[in-house]
Amino acid sequence: MTALSAPPASTPAPARPRRTGLGVLVGVLLVLLAGVSLFVGVSDVSPASVLGDGPAAFLLVASRIPRTVALVLAGASLGIAGLIMQMLVRNRFVEPSTTGVTEFATLGMLATIVLAPGMPVAGKTAVAALSGLLGTWVFLRVVRAVPVRSLVLVPLVGIVLGGVVGAVTTFVAYRLDLLQSLAQWSQGSFAGVVQGRYEFVWLAGVMVVVAWLAADRFSVIGLGEEFATNLGLHHRRVVAIGMVVVAVITASVLVTAGLVPFLGLVVPNVVSLVIGDNVRRSIPWVAVLGAVFVVACDVLARVLRFPYEIPLSVVVGIIGAALFLWLLLRRRSRAH
Amino acid sequence: MIALEGVSKRYGGQTVVDDVSLALGGEGVTALIGPNGAGKSTLFGLVGRLVRPDAGRVTVDGLDVATTPSQELARRVAVLRQDNHVAARLTVQDLVEFGRFPHSRGRLTVDDRDHVERAVAHLGLEGYRDRFLDELSGGQRQRASIAMVLAQDTRYVLLDEPLNNLDLRHMGETMRLVREMADVLGKRVVTVLHDVNSAAAYADRIVAMRDGRVVADAPARDVMRPEVLADVYDTTVDVREIDGRPVALYYG
Numbered sequence: 001m002t003a004l005s006a007p008p009a010s011t012p013a014p015a016r017p018r019r020t021g022l023g024v025l026v027g028v029l030l031v032l033l034a035g036v037s038l039f040v041g042v043s044d045v046s047p048a049s050v051l052g053d054g055p056a057a058f059l060l061v062a063s064r065i066p067r068t069v070a071l072v073l074a075g076a077s078l079g080i081a082g083l084i085m086q087m088l089v090r091n092r093f094v095e096p097s098t099t100g101v102t103e104f105a106t107l108g109m110l111a112t113i114v115l116a117p118g119m120p121v122a123g124k125t126a127v128a129a130l131s132g133l134l135g136t137w138v139f140l141r142v143v144r145a146v147p148v149r150s151l152v153l154v155p156l157v158g159i160v161l162g163g164v165v166g167a168v169t170t171f172v173a174y175r176l177d178l179l180q181s182l183a184q185w186s187q188g189s190f191a192g193v194v195q196g197r198y199e200f201v202w203l204a205g206v207m208v209v210v211a212w213l214a215a216d217r218f219s220v221i222g223l224g225e226e227f228a229t230n231l232g233l234h235h236r237r238v239v240a241i242g243m244v245v246v247a248v249i250t251a252s253v254l255v256t257a258g259l260v261p262f263l264g265l266v267v268p269n270v271v272s273l274v275i276g277d278n279v280r281r282s283i284p285w286v287a288v289l290g291a292v293f294v295v296a297c298d299v300l301a302r303v304l305r306f307p308y309e310i311p312l313s314v315v316v317g318i319i320g321a322a323l324f325l326w327l328l329l330r331r332r333s334r335a336h
Numbered sequence: 337m338i339a340l341e342g343v344s345k346r347y348g349g350q351t352v353v354d355d356v357s358l359a360l361g362g363e364g365v366t367a368l369i370g371p372n373g374a375g376k377s378t379l380f381g382l383v384g385r386l387v388r389p390d391a392g393r394v395t396v397d398g399l400d401v402a403t404t405p406s407q408e409l410a411r412r413v414a415v416l417r418q419d420n421h422v423a424a425r426l427t428v429q430d431l432v433e434f435g436r437f438p439h440s441r442g443r444l445t446v447d448d449r450d451h452v453e454r455a456v457a458h459l460g461l462e463g464y465r466d467r468f469l470d471e472l473s474g475g476q477r478q479r480a481s482i483a484m485v486l487a488q489d490t491r492y493v494l495l496d497e498p499l500n501n502l503d504l505r506h507m508g509e510t511m512r513l514v515r516e517m518a519d520v521l522g523k524r525v526v527t528v529l530h531d532v533n534s535a536a537a538y539a540d541r542i543v544a545m546r547d548g549r550v551v552a553d554a555p556a557r558d559v560m561r562p563e564v565l566a567d568v569y570d571t572t573v574d575v576r577e578i579d580g581r582p583v584a585l586y587y588g
Contacts, residue, residue, distance in 0.1 A: 216442030220434060222424055226386055226417050231488070232410025232438040276425040276468055280442075 077204035079290025081249040082264020087222035095264030099158035103165040104135025129251035188258035188313035203252040215280040262320025343392030354548035367539035374545040384415035410438035429465040435487030455486040475506035495527040
């Protein structure tokens, strides 16, 4: 069995894209940032002061730990939601907030406030997740129906769709005098995260595990329907799992903290450049980098105008948009 | 055997595959030729369960494609489509390992790794394992795709226009690989080819389609005749014998 025209031996094989050293570094960074997040805030909470039964210990348990946990889970899961959407749509520039999914979920939240004001948070999350799911479905249908091949047009379609749904939401909220509640979600902030009011973000964490379990399937789906079918994969079923993962993550972060833009776009793209598109390999990177990104932005939001807080979405938006522009420009040659 | 029984497919008002009954997957290499829009790729889609027939039945080794679990079929037939130009940032090794998906569902066993190693070695890709596919040339990507198909370890291999976008050297190389798959590895290869001369040089049997129907199905040499080719392509084609091989001349 002779190999036909074997590659010349002079071509050096680069190291397998695993990057263990870099991985350890990013992990340590996350632990450090999480530590900082525990001890940064208006009230003095220092490692020394929490020993004992004082108010500092209470504050740590009731507010700082929940906030840090929520940040880590939200960051990790939003990154994963972006990654999964990019695999489903086979487009690098989609994530829940560029495909109308977030806007649909927000509309669902508003509906619960209008129609069932007394609904517990669990119910609200469920309704938001269901309408987010509807949003994913509508987006996928629209993208299928409009044969857009251009990489930039697909998210544009999503943004238009989101704009329409967002306008409906704003209109309804305006007529019913609910604009203030609406502003709460459209401005992501973890300032209101306290014990007993953030636990739904764990659902997003569960979805990260689901995504990790189905990682290989998402990699194969990312190669296209024909490719997946040839390998005996049930394309529709995997897409359905992906849609649920995306919708639940979007909804549970939305009820906990509100909108955190760009994250799902920037983090998976950076990881793709370094690690590649094998989802099994990239998922831990996306999760950890997503968490690092959000925790870092939140710490910044807390210290920039100390003792006041800037909304997290503002910090994420500025840094994320800059990173996104950089990605868009540096990828241009390969993107088209 | 891959058998099509009275299969038809319509898109809108147009019949793309018209009542085709055909047995594919005999030993050796079968080439499927015909003008654009003859229904060749749709026929592959029907066998590869990407297209549902409007009438008729497709079976693989007696298993009805419409009702057999996709995973089961994926262990018998591998279909490499023309638009399978994978540009994702996967490494060559990743892609070849995905070929084992129908067998392992992503959890590679020792046996799976064996298959992957053999496929990589067979295509001389050892030095390229950790390269991203989007950093390779068209010919190298093609080899990686073929390695994946080999790792899939199916009896039947369907290749849809494997010579697309390849230069002369890589065309020849790909066709030799196809021949080798049949002769050395015992695969039953069916391939859609645009170039009649590649079909004549490397295939044992040629099936010619036109307007959704099979208009010729015979050993390669018998199809390579001016009157047959003229009928298939609806244009005059001269066939000359060069070094004992029939060569179609379709220029001017």
